[in-house]
Amino acid sequence: xxxxxxTYTPNPGAAPVGRMIGAQTALETRMLLRNGEQLLLTVVxxxxxxxxxxxxxxxxxxxxxxxxxxxxxxxxxxxxxTAFTGQAIATGFxxxxxxxxxxxxxxxxxxxxxxxKTLSVLVTEVLQIVLLTVIAFALGWSPHGNPFAVLLxxxxxxxxxxxxGLLMAGTLKAEATLAAANLVFLLLLVGGGVIVPMxxxxxxxxxxxxxxxxxxxxxxxxxxxxxxxxxxxxxxxxLAVWTVLGLGAAARFFRWE
Numbered sequence: 001x002x003x004x005x006x007t008y009t010p011n012p013g014a015a016p017v018g019r020m021i022g023a024q025t026a027l028e029t030r031m032l033l034r035n036g037e038q039l040l041l042t043v044v045x046x047x048x049x050x051x052x053x054x055x056x057x058x059x060x061x062x063x064x065x066x067x068x069x070x071x072x073x074x075x076x077x078x079x080x081x082t083a084f085t086g087q088a089i090a091t092g093f094x095x096x097x098x099x100x101x102x103x104x105x106x107x108x109x110x111x112x113x114x115x116x117k118t119l120s121v122l123v124t125e126v127l128q129i130v131l132l133t134v135i136a137f138a139l140g141w142s143p144h145g146n147p148f149a150v151l152l153x154x155x156x157x158x159x160x161x162x163x164x165g166l167l168m169a170g171t172l173k174a175e176a177t178l179a180a181a182n183l184v185f186l187l188l189l190v191g192g193g194v195i196v197p198m199x200x201x202x203x204x205x206x207x208x209x210x211x212x213x214x215x216x217x218x219x220x221x222x223x224x225x226x227x228x229x230x231x232x233x234x235x236x237x238x239l240a241v242w243t244v245l246g247l248g249a250a251a252r253f254f255r256w257e
Contacts, residue, residue, distance in 0.1 A: 068141060076221055095170065149220075216238035
């Protein structure tokens, strides 16, 4: 019995781009969730802050329950910790060790790699938000407002912080990225309206801090979830500007090696 020609002929070639991006997204997500430092930044710290400051009257958060003020800020912090701090550190060391250079030479296009990293950030954020929301409800949180506005704020906040994180990772050395990303995280935790109300700062400082992406995200979420605002256009505008500046600069100045 003869076998027809071509029955076992190899058919080499790259997989469809969508499948490659999906596989890379799954890999990026697993790597992120297995990293102890990343889990500390993305899960442990936001959870501890929410539980501690909701249960102990340390900071005057104004009228109403502390958890109603704190939850939007902690959600904003979770976005920043994943999209900015965690992504900047991980990408910076991947760049240092030549991982990005090797992946850039693979069939997965560079824009596909960046897309996979962004999707991995979004998957992680969904897990963070679900966890923090469950904890907040257990602490007595009573959210209000437009869910679409919340979604839009979270998406724009993710895009803004992702662009800034990639810009830092693609221009600084890995050690400098590690130090700078953690320093920025700590500074914005204190001065970004996350746990300390913005009205506690002097007028001029308050105005300047209000232009930061973390302030716009936390204040916007607070306006919607605590005060029932329909659409915080001012905060969305600030996040949109940071998104354009961050992603544009990252695309322009990112170095792969």
